[in-house]
Amino acid sequence: MSVSKVLHGRGTNVRVSEETAAVIRKVAADLEYRPNVLARNLRTRKTRTIGVVFDEIPQFSGIVRYFSDLLSGVTSAAFANNYSITLCNSLIGPSSQDRLFDGRFDGLLWVRMTDDNTVLRQASQARLPVVVFNEKTSEDPPNHSFVSWQNNAAAQAVAEHLKRLGHSRVAFVTGERSIRNPEATLRQNFFVRAWRSYGGEIRTEDLLLWSETAENFSAWWQKQTGVTALVVWSESLAIMTLEQARLTGVQVPRDLSVVGFDSSVQCDLTQPKLTAAHQPIREMAVQATNHLIQRIESPGTGPQHFVFPSVLDVRESTARPLNAEKSL
Amino acid sequence: MSVSKVLHGRGTNVRVSEETAAVIRKVAADLEYRPNVLARNLRTRKTRTIGVVFDEIPQFSGIVRYFSDLLSGVTSAAFANNYSITLCNSLIGPSSQDRLFDGRFDGLLWVRMTDDNTVLRQASQARLPVVVFNEKTSEDPPNHSFVSWQNNAAAQAVAEHLKRLGHSRVAFVTGERSIRNPEATLRQNFFVRAWRSYGGEIRTEDLLLWSETAENFSAWWQKQTGVTALVVWSESLAIMTLEQARLTGVQVPRDLSVVGFDSSVQCDLTQPKLTAAHQPIREMAVQATNHLIQRIESPGTGPQHFVFPSVLDVRESTARPLNAEKSL
DNA sequence: CTGAAAGCGCTTACAG
């Protein structure tokens, strides 16, 4: 009926007299009438809801800050456009995958942390716009959008920084729980390539895989010789590494330099402050969300790939190695 | 039709032959049939979705850890029961308040951070079960459940700890952005009472209100005399205070003791490690969510008030004051 | 310009 038209002000052409409209509005207010959103959604086939899919909801404190920055960006962009955000876990039971495609979402924001992209492929068959928050790999379906970061440039900046300081042999640390995150692999590969291109040395035995608490540090330090800098794949693991170094009595950066990725305000609270490559996660999340909304509302909009710039924040955890030769 | 019955296994009484059922299932699988959840929700008047309402989505890093622990608990409890979680902001525009009550949620989990409870009262008129994550105050509507924490016992433990160490005059710090959080006020009041009951001194001028970065520390330190310990209302503000103390050249705990609330793993990463009262946020969130689901599914269940115990984690940021008299 | 009617896709009470 025309009640609908009045209440939602679809009055491009006035179809009810102003008096009638006023009456309708008054009655609606008196009854505290609220349109049922379920009925509307069913009718319009839209929900104004975005599913944010995590491969894992952070249980360990490491990715908490990443997760929060991301969510902060997503929610503010979504709310500004009157969209709601529903949190999903891609791994809960087989039926729950269907729950991603049963009409409840207008689009998905996929926070990828593993290389298993079976569900992601399902998503590309459902006609749902998807934005993936991760690097695009060759095995990803073509109709998704991607928001990523200059991992290569960041790895090069780290390599150059260490080389300038006079380091010659370094190690790269990945977290056990991140081993299947394409971004972790990429960073390692990019860094190794960059480091060697600068004439640096990195041995296979120095590609380390540590638990998320970095408790392996002490044992590693006992038996290692010749490595003067540690490049750690993420900020959180780097922070844990600093802590373990302190417990072990290793002075950073005098005895060992440490660099991380994903630099954030947390890096200013460690001691020494952590040198790290900065990833603007919140801005990336805002961009991803806005782009997703655009794809939802203008179905013509094709998939896109956004790559955000990296900046190396040099703080206190890197220095010349003890027996440094002349730098480059 | 009976397709519905077959697919959802509502087969208490067999209403279709097994063969027919098999055919139905096969066809459904072939067509990749997925029941539309919007239609089902409309029909059943249930959404299996919980709205998690924040007065503010954390933009400043302070409450990020709190927020993440909470969300981790909420999501795991909700997912385990096949519920979805939608994030909401209570403050976005007037219309968005209606969006909380327009049928999209089966229940609300209200993370309160302010004493403005107008929307909370609205919620009590809508017939929606609500669980509030905060202290219950006398002005709160009676039909909500509450999940809170022994703020009083925690305040007393902090007071006793400081008194035992030999402190006699202390200050209490609240964050500017938390001034309207009932929990912040309560902690201050409880602490002041406990401290005085132990014979300690706390002056009105020593009830401090600092920005969330604790940058006020330095100015305060210049002109203050006689305060030997700082009780900080939250963990995050306490961590910032430690950092500012370090920048100012104040040695904690030699020159000044610092205690916080909401102790978490973060307290082990500061230097010195932060003494703080522990609040089991994740467990509280799990409890709150399970209780909410119970109220949703058994409408007879009345509102309840859960109070979680507090434990004081004594770490390194508290010590005897320099000119300590004999302790109690 | 307006109002009555169709239909979104389910579930379930009901008639056969």
Place this chain on the structure above:
DNA sequence: CTGAAAGCGCTTACAG
């Protein structure tokens, strides 16, 4: 035991 039909509460195309 089964199938056809009503109805959840909206929005919008359509007839008057």
